[in-house]
Amino acid sequence: MTFQTNAFGEAVLSPQDGSPAYMTGFENSFATEAVAGALPVMRNSPQKAPLGLYAEQLSGTAFTAPRHSNKRTWFYRVRPSVQHGRGFRAVDTGLIRTAPCRDESRLPIAQLRWSPIAIPAEPCDFLSGLRTIATGGDVHLQLGMASHVYVANRSMEDRYFYNVDGELLLVPQENAIRVFTECGMIDAGPGEIVIVPKGMKFKVDLPNGPARGYVCENYGNYLSLPERGPIGANCLANPRDFFAPVAAYEDKQKPCQLYVKSLGRLYVTDVTQSPLDVVAWHGNFAPVKYDLRRFSPVGSVLFDHPDPSIYTVLTSASETAGTANVDFVIFPERWIVMEGSFRPPWYHMNVMSEFMGLIYGVYDAKPGGFVPGGMSLHNALVPHGPDAEAFEKATHKDLVPERLTGTMAFMFETRYPLSATAYASQLELLDGAYPGCWDGLERKFRQV
Numbered sequence: 001m002t003f004q005t006n007a008f009g010e011a012v013l014s015p016q017d018g019s020p021a022y023m024t025g026f027e028n029s030f031a032t033e034a035v036a037g038a039l040p041v042m043r044n045s046p047q048k049a050p051l052g053l054y055a056e057q058l059s060g061t062a063f064t065a066p067r068h069s070n071k072r073t074w075f076y077r078v079r080p081s082v083q084h085g086r087g088f089r090a091v092d093t094g095l096i097r098t099a100p101c102r103d104e105s106r107l108p109i110a111q112l113r114w115s116p117i118a119i120p121a122e123p124c125d126f127l128s129g130l131r132t133i134a135t136g137g138d139v140h141l142q143l144g145m146a147s148h149v150y151v152a153n154r155s156m157e158d159r160y161f162y163n164v165d166g167e168l169l170l171v172p173q174e175n176a177i178r179v180f181t182e183c184g185m186i187d188a189g190p191g192e193i194v195i196v197p198k199g200m201k202f203k204v205d206l207p208n209g210p211a212r213g214y215v216c217e218n219y220g221n222y223l224s225l226p227e228r229g230p231i232g233a234n235c236l237a238n239p240r241d242f243f244a245p246v247a248a249y250e251d252k253q254k255p256c257q258l259y260v261k262s263l264g265r266l267y268v269t270d271v272t273q274s275p276l277d278v279v280a281w282h283g284n285f286a287p288v289k290y291d292l293r294r295f296s297p298v299g300s301v302l303f304d305h306p307d308p309s310i311y312t313v314l315t316s317a318s319e320t321a322g323t324a325n326v327d328f329v330i331f332p333e334r335w336i337v338m339e340g341s342f343r344p345p346w347y348h349m350n351v352m353s354e355f356m357g358l359i360y361g362v363y364d365a366k367p368g369g370f371v372p373g374g375m376s377l378h379n380a381l382v383p384h385g386p387d388a389e390a391f392e393k394a395t396h397k398d399l400v401p402e403r404l405t406g407t408m409a410f411m412f413e414t415r416y417p418l419s420a421t422a423y424a425s426q427l428e429l430l431d432g433a434y435p436g437c438w439d440g441l442e443r444k445f446r447q448v
Helices: 388-396 422-426 434-438
Strands: 002-005 011-014 020-025 030-034 052-058 072-077 090-091 110-116 130-138 143-152 161-164 167-174 177-181 184-188 193-194 201-203 213-218 242-245 254-264 265-271 278-283 287-290 311-317 322-331 334-336 352-362 374-378 402-403 408-413
Touching: 130 352, 130 374, 130 422, 143 322, 143 374, 143 408, 167 177, 167 352, 177 193, 184 242, 213 322, 213 422, 242 422, 388 434
Parallel strands: 161 254
Antiparallel strands: 002 011, 011 020, 020 242, 030 278, 052 072, 072 278, 090 265, 110 374, 130 143, 143 213, 161 201, 167 193, 167 213, 177 184, 177 201, 193 287, 242 287, 254 265, 311 322, 322 408, 334 402, 352 374, 352 408
């Protein structure tokens, strides 16, 4: 990687091998052009846009949203989106579900865990390979979220997609993906995440073969960096470690299909050219990638265990202060040094619902049974915590400083109860023996 300066004086990561290039920052206002002179000077909508392009604004918020939260991006594209937005017809949603979706599952209240979903042998791309595991809230009210898994063995190629219902947080788990958006290209592999804004067109290609990962579909307020409070100005996720793509476009004149999900329904239209034809853009409503290994964790350096909220990477705020619509929390590599303390997560009943996945490595509270690509769901006030093996190990080990290495787990945490879908409830991968992991917790009470 080398750093170059673009025409606007911004530092740009410029690879020498033809891979995507990036600009640094989170919620920044960017300006980038794939062809010199494509961006107009001084005005957003000139009488004649440069190079015969069409000027078009994508609004992420209401026009009158306060300046600090107002999101929009100006595109300068080969053809305007009005040529993409007609002739839609409804199609089967497949295994995609949208909240409210409360009555598909008859599973009793319980701790739930699934083994990894295998990548199918039959052809499937990112869109056809989406499987919804659980939903909560109500997309009509722009509240809540859905947890999905994607399994794909081919690139989307001439199929494109955008989501009216919410922004998408992509968490690759097996093999890398290339997300080609209207703003440009992003490559991300296991240990990295990608945020695709609500309403932005994109496709997913597979540069390294079949891929699997997790998706959080956020219906509520956009994901942002959490307040640090007493931590101060540094640590956790820092804005400089997020990367937005430099402008890149497809000037492809051939039959393509554009899919859109709106209010839980899926539609498709036929278009005669690629909708990813944005030659230049500027604004603050853009996709970004982030390497979770750049997260700077903080924790206890004497005794006791901090709440897992200390590992929050991103948050979607609700109307109740301190109670998230969605939190994205990770459990990365870190030193554990607490003296005289039980070091794994303690037993707890959380008022928030927790959907958890493992990207790679071993999760310290579940050394057996919870494997990379797997997932668990602990709904509001369903008790959970370390299995018997983890408890015994933690209560008898020598409490020397130890470093957890080669591990990355995550959690989508939400204030809303999450309802499993029929698909997830009927999977043979649902681990019926999961609650048995606590059977070995014996009575140890001794009355003095």
